[in-house]
Structures are given as C-alpha cells and as structure tokens.
Amino acid sequence: MDQQKVGNFLKELRKEQNITQEQFAEKMNVSRRTVSRWETGSNMPDLDVIIEIADYYDVDLRDLLDGERKEDQMDKELKETVLKVADYSKEEKGKITRRLHWLFIAGCAAWIFYFVTLFVKPDEPTAVFGFLQGMSLGISFGMLIVGTVMTSKYSQKLQSLKKSLMK
16 A cells, blocks of 8 residues: 555545645544544544545545546445454553553652552561562552653564564
C-alpha cells in the first residue's frame, strides 16, 4: 500500500466534497493535524476509521486502500469481514492498553513506597527493609522501562519476535 497515493486520494475525495480538513476532522472525531498527516501520507488512519472514511465518501474500501477509483464495488461480506478484523484489532489494542495501565499503577505505587521509605526509616534498618526498599525502586524503574519500550516504535518488533518464538 502506497501511503502517499492513499493520502493524495483522501485529499482528492475531501476536495470533491468541498469541505476543509477541519470540517472532515470534526466528522471523523480526530484533529485537523491528523487529517493533514493522512493526506500527506505520513500517517495512515486505523482500520475502523478507514471504513468510516469509505462510508463517508461512499467509495469502495479497496479503492481507498489502493489510492485510486476502480469500477467494481465491494461486496457486503468483505466489508463485514474487515469490520470484524477492525473490531478485533481495537480489542487487542484495548487489552494492551489496560495491561500497560496496571503496570503503570504498579510502578507508581512502588515509587511512592520507595519515596516514603526514604523519609520513614526504622531506628535500625533491617535486611528485609533494605530488600523491600530496593525491590520497590527496581519495580518502579522496571515499569518505566517497560512503559517506554511498549509505547515506542519497537513494541511491534517485540511482539513479532514473541510470536516467532512461540511457534
């Protein structure tokens, strides 16, 4: 899929409707900047948004993904399949987001525990106290690293590596 071609096609469709990027962004519930990125080809909309765009402009989904108009129309079964895939993709993203959310909360709780132990020390710190303090610091830094990696461009590479190792 040529993102530049798709972007130019999106821009062409928008201009045919005689609407601004801002008006289109409002209809799709995204920012004007997002629409601009779609049209320049630097970003692509999510699959469920692509389906909404195809419906809005009344174009075939395949035409939209190819970045040009073709004569044949998409059948209803293909559209339903793509919608199911989009729902599944959205569900998976939601699961990952929830996991990251709980990991972030655990990291924050560990950091707060560590911060409290800096000021509230027993008269004679024991090995258990030192262990708990070090463990809480380690967990908080670990969650910081996990959050950074999972929200970076490398998360997809890690997921594909994980899938290949699981086979």
